[in-house]
Amino acid sequence: MARATGLRPVVKLRSTAGTGYAYVTRKSRRNDPGRMALRKYDPVVRRHVEFREER
Template sequence: MAKPATQLIKMVSTADTGYFYVAKKNPRTMTEKMEFRKYDPVARKHVVFKESKMK
């Protein structure tokens, strides 16, 4: 059976609140680390979320 193309990654808040989103990424087409500007409900504002590995 073929290996799935997408991986689950953890998007961690740069506001150091500990809040994170889980997203899918295709590492074959998107080799750089992902960054999103999303809402952090702990900080109650939009902040940058950076990719980190799932543990």
């Protein structure tokens, strides 16, 4: 059986709006070796902001 954190680790995406809101997702180390950044909805400020990967 394959290890759960091998090629697709769990990462936390933290809001850049400073609200402390975070999403949890998985990413592929092979396709995205750097830090991930996505525009997602932050319900605290009620708008879409950039979320960056936190380690």
